[in-house]
Structure formats: structure tokens, C-alpha cells
Amino acid sequence: MVPLLGEWRTAGSGVPGYRALADRLRLLVLEGRLPVGTVLPSERTLATALDTSRTTTTSAYRQLREEGFAVGSQGAGTWTTLPASDPDVVTPTWPINSDGEPGPGGGRGDFSSAATEAPPQLYVAYQAALAEMPRYLPGNGYVTSGLPVLRERIAARYTERGLPTTADQILITNGALQALHLVLDVVAQRGDRVLVEHPTYPAAAEAIKARGGRPVPFPVETGWDVDRARTLLRQTGAQLAYLMLDFHNPTGALLDAAGRRRLGAVLAETGCTAIVDETMVDLDLREALHGRPFETPRPMASYVSSEQVICLGSASKTLWGGLRIGWIRASKPLIRRLAMARSNADLGSPVLEQLACAHLIDNLEPVVTARRLELARRCLALRDALASALPEWDVPLPDGGMSLWAHLPEPRSTQVAASARALGVRLAPGPHFGLDGAFESRLRLPFARPVEDLLPMVGLLARAWGSTGGLDLVDDDELTTV
Structure with a gap:
């Protein structure tokens, strides 16, 4: 407690000692450094540690209880809480809809997730899938590699994007994260160094570490420096890389065709295998944001041998997270190895969801077009609101994806x-996307929620920013965030 309290005394200010201590404790609770439910030291113990009187600590705790920031009872101690009656300070439900219940609304809720609501076409796709289900019921329902109809449609999409692909180069998974775990289980060894973009998708970094991998940070905030990648691969001997070249999470950047060509040459030269996460590939917002067409680069696997690039895809961002459909695109021998490895832990993805996904891919363009236009509208609304409420922040427009990297x-x-x-708003701070606590001056702000949620959220965010700069968060009535 003592290091957290720091210089809590306000000498010469005329503020009583108990009040200064209560103010400091309240701020620690609001900043989250003293989580709700933390048991506080006894009044006597804290007085001794702070070299102050017990009267000061007793009065400070009483003040906190009166304001609703602490509760306690005789013999049970004192612990932190939040004032439930204050309309500006609420205990939120995290994350929204994770338990099937709606969030608090009014700009509050989970704004840490870059995932949108389902498109209207989803219900029709499920109806079509149900109509097809009788054909599949005589079988046992286990198709480890995925239904041929879905694998064929995904392979056709890769071919349309400039990467000739057949169905036997596709493995269906339960989302892209399962795909990543499966690939790492098969191609990575404990102790391997893995080139990882910095910042990066947190779950990917954790998956690499969980398998004994040692991430090698590759800075990409200002773009992909291919020469630096070559140097890092040579110096560290990394034979594996995890990359998001299509609307990188969290920056939203895109590596162009020329950059992919150079990167392909580096992969061929060093023998490094790249796991390329393409979960955001359909969310190209450049034309919708800037009003003119842009060149779309081919998949990374078309710039180097298929043996050296493993593509991960997902329906979660383009369509809906509830589908839980992902896939791997790789060489035929590796797909066979992955299917055998998968069968040891998971026998396949749900048939109904695969059929629904196949129907959606058949009619994907209207879904993607509407999704891009709506995300661009939300992106601009969020950025404009931030510019008005927090003009000191630098918030670049992304090329695509679902987030601003402030x-x-x-x-x-x-x-x-x-x-x-x-204040009821859940956000993912910058260090969540860094290795070893980097990016403390960054904040990821997804624009996946509707504009009517984003705008009041920005008000709460501005208030939170002001409170950490020394303003009184409880008595101040300004704010919004996402």
C-alpha cells in the first residue's frame, strides 16, 4: 500500500490529513490500481506503515465508507467497492453479451472487442443450412478436415484473390485462434524463436509463449521494414514468423504488393516459415474512407513458395463471431499433418455452421460491401468525436480492420x-498489444459498436483521460469512451 499511496500528504494545502489519505485511496480505486474487493490493511497497521496517527486512518476509512468507496464490518475488515448509487460510476458487465445478457448501454459496456454484430443475411443462411441438413444426418457428423462444400468455396476465394488453391489445401477449424494453436502444435518446437510484429494480437503472442516459443519483436508501427526483418531473422535464427499483413491488428495497416514481394524474397533467403493471419482481409476500408479505389495485393503466399506460408482465415470478422468457423490454407502435406494432429483433440467443426458459412460465402460481396461502408462510417464518427473531445491525441486513419490505434x-x-x-467502459490499453509492457502511450479503440454507442463512449473516455491528469473523477461531470 505504501508505494501505491506515494506522497499522499498535501502539505500546506489546508486539507486535513485524513481527507488527503481518503482522496488518494479513492483515486487508486477509480484508476483500478486497487481493484474492487481489495481488503485494506487494518487502521492500526496502515497508521504504523505511514507513520501517522490511527485517528487519521480511521477517519479516512470512514470517509471512504460514507462516499461508497469502501465497506466493512466489525471483525471482517474493510474492502474497496464502488458507489452503486452514482450514475456516473457503475459496475459494468464484462464483456457485453459474453453471458448472453445485454450490456449497460449509454456509452458503457465492452469497447475492447473488435467484432461486430451479425449481418442480416446470416438468418437466411441458417435457414438454407437447415434445409440441407437431412443430407448429412445419415453420417456420424465428424468431418475433421471440414465439409468439402465449405473447403471448396474457401479455396475458390483464394483463387479469386490470385492464389490458386484446391479444397485439399484447406482445413476447417473452430475459429482462427484454434487454427493458430493447431499450426503451432505441428510446426513449432519449444525454445524456437518466432518473429512477431510489434505491436501484435495479444492472443497470438500468448499462444506462442504457451508452447515455449520466444517472440522476437519486429516493430511495425511505421510500416514493415523488410530489411530490418531480414536482419532480425539472421541475428536470431528465427525459422517461424507470425504476421498480420492485411489490416494489421491493432494498427489497421496494409502491406502493399511491393512490400510483399520483398518480404517473400527475405523468407526464401532465410528459410523462415510465415504464419499469416488473414482474419481482417475482407475489411478493406480505404475506398469507403477516401472515396477512390485502391489496389488490393494478392495473398502473401503467392509471393513465395506455398511451403513457406501458412494462411489463417476466419468468418468471425467478416461475418459473425458466433459462427466459430476458421480455416488454414497450406500445402497438401501440411494440411494432412494438421488434420491428423487435430483429430487427437477435436473431431471437427459443427456441420450446421459450416453449411451456413458456405451459403454466406456464395453471396459474400453484398455482405462485405455493406460491412465496409458501415465500418467506415463508424470509424469516421469515432475519429471525429475524438478530435473534438481529445484534440491532443493523434489518431491516424487505418487502411482497414476495426480499430483506431490512438x-x-x-x-x-x-x-x-x-x-x-x-465509469463503465472496458478498453484494452496499449501494453496489452506489446511485449514486456510496451505501448503505454497507445490505446486501441475498436469502432465495431454502432455510432450511437461510440459517441457517448468518447465523452466518458475524455473524462477518464482528464481524471488521470489530476482532475477529481467523482465530482467532475464530463465524459464518454469506447
């Missing part, structure tokens, strides 16, 4: 996220 003028991302959470 540059804060001071390294306070974790504090801002904690203060926002006390």
Missing part, C-alpha cells in the same frame, strides 16, 4: 483504461 501525448494508457472501467 497515440496519447503521455504514457497513461493503463491508467486511462482503469479510470474508464470505473
Whole structure:
């Protein structure tokens, strides 16, 4: 407690000692550094540790209880809480809809997730899938590699994008994250160094570490420096890389065709195998944001041998996370190895969802067009609201994806996220996307929620930013966040 409290005394200010201590404790609760439910030291113990009187600590705890930031009873101690009656400080439900219940609304809820609601075509696709189900019921329902009809449609999509692909180069999975875990189980060895973009998708970094991999950070905030990638691969001996070249998470950047060509040459030269995460590939927002067409590069696997690039795809971002359909595109021998490895833990993906996904891919263009237009509208609305409420922040427009990667003028991302959470808004601070605590001056702000949620969220975010700069969060009535 003592290091957290720091210089809590306000000498010469005329503020009583108990009040200064209560103010500091309240701020720690609102910033999340003292989580709700934390048991506080006894009044006597804290007084001794702070070299102050027990009267000061007793009065400070009483003040916190009166304000609703602490509760306690005789013999049970004192623990932190939040004032339930304050309309601006609520205990939110995290994450929204994870338990099937709606979030609090009004700009509050889970704004950490880059995933949207389902398109209207989804219901029709499920109806069509149900009509087809009788054909599949005589079988046992286990198709480890995935239904041929879905694998054929996904292979056709790759071919249309400039990468000739056949159905036996596709393996269906339960989402892209399962696909990544499966690939790592088969191609990675404990102790391997893995080139990882920095910042990166947090779940990917954790998956690599969980299998004993050692991430090698490859800075990409200002773009993919292919020469630096070559140097890192040579210096570290990394034979595996995890990359998001199509609307990178969290920056939203895209590696163009020339960059892919150079990167392909580096992979061939070093013998490194790239796991390329393409979950955002359909969310190209450039034309919708800027009003003119842009060149779309071919998949990375078309610039180097198929043996050296493993593509991961998903329906979660383009269509809906509830489908839980992902896939792997790789060489035929590797797909066979992956299918055998998968059968040891998971016998296949749900048939109904695969059929629904196949129907959606058959009629994908209207879905993708509408999705891009709506995401671009939300992106611009969020960016404009941030520019108005937080003009000191630098918020670049992405090429695509679902998030803004905000540059804060001071390294306070974790504090801002904690203060926002006390106001009912859940955000993912910058260090969540870094290795070893990097990106404290960054904040990922998804624009996956509707505009009517994003705008009030920005008000709460501005209030959270002001509170971490020394303003009184409880008595102040300004704010919004996503």
C-alpha cells in the first residue's frame, strides 16, 4: 500500500490529513490500481506503515465508507467497492453479451472487442443450412478436415484473390485462434524463436509463449521494414514468423504488393516459415474512407513458395463471431499433418455452421460491401468525436480492420483504461498489444459498436483521460469512451 499511496500528504494545502489519505485511496480505486474487493490493511497497521496517527486512518476509512468507496464490518475488515448509487460510476458487465445478457448501454459496456454484430443475411443462411441438413444426418457428423462444400468455396476465394488453391489445401477449424494453436502444435518446437510484429494480437503472442516459443519483436508501427526483418531473422535464427499483413491488428495497416514481394524474397533467403493471419482481409476500408479505389495485393503466399506460408482465415470478422468457423490454407502435406494432429483433440467443426458459412460465402460481396461502408462510417464518427473531445491525441486513419490505434501525448494508457472501467467502459490499453509492457502511450479503440454507442463512449473516455491528469473523477461531470 505504501508505494501505491506515494506522497499522499498535501502539505500546506489546508486539507486535513485524513481527507488527503481518503482522496488518494479513492483515486487508486477509480484508476483500478486497487481493484474492487481489495481488503485494506487494518487502521492500526496502515497508521504504523505511514507513520501517522490511527485517528487519521480511521477517519479516512470512514470517509471512504460514507462516499461508497469502501465497506466493512466489525471483525471482517474493510474492502474497496464502488458507489452503486452514482450514475456516473457503475459496475459494468464484462464483456457485453459474453453471458448472453445485454450490456449497460449509454456509452458503457465492452469497447475492447473488435467484432461486430451479425449481418442480416446470416438468418437466411441458417435457414438454407437447415434445409440441407437431412443430407448429412445419415453420417456420424465428424468431418475433421471440414465439409468439402465449405473447403471448396474457401479455396475458390483464394483463387479469386490470385492464389490458386484446391479444397485439399484447406482445413476447417473452430475459429482462427484454434487454427493458430493447431499450426503451432505441428510446426513449432519449444525454445524456437518466432518473429512477431510489434505491436501484435495479444492472443497470438500468448499462444506462442504457451508452447515455449520466444517472440522476437519486429516493430511495425511505421510500416514493415523488410530489411530490418531480414536482419532480425539472421541475428536470431528465427525459422517461424507470425504476421498480420492485411489490416494489421491493432494498427489497421496494409502491406502493399511491393512490400510483399520483398518480404517473400527475405523468407526464401532465410528459410523462415510465415504464419499469416488473414482474419481482417475482407475489411478493406480505404475506398469507403477516401472515396477512390485502391489496389488490393494478392495473398502473401503467392509471393513465395506455398511451403513457406501458412494462411489463417476466419468468418468471425467478416461475418459473425458466433459462427466459430476458421480455416488454414497450406500445402497438401501440411494440411494432412494438421488434420491428423487435430483429430487427437477435436473431431471437427459443427456441420450446421459450416453449411451456413458456405451459403454466406456464395453471396459474400453484398455482405462485405455493406460491412465496409458501415465500418467506415463508424470509424469516421469515432475519429471525429475524438478530435473534438481529445484534440491532443493523434489518431491516424487505418487502411482497414476495426480499430483506431490512438497515440496519447503521455504514457497513461493503463491508467486511462482503469479510470474508464470505473465509469463503465472496458478498453484494452496499449501494453496489452506489446511485449514486456510496451505501448503505454497507445490505446486501441475498436469502432465495431454502432455510432450511437461510440459517441457517448468518447465523452466518458475524455473524462477518464482528464481524471488521470489530476482532475477529481467523482465530482467532475464530463465524459464518454469506447
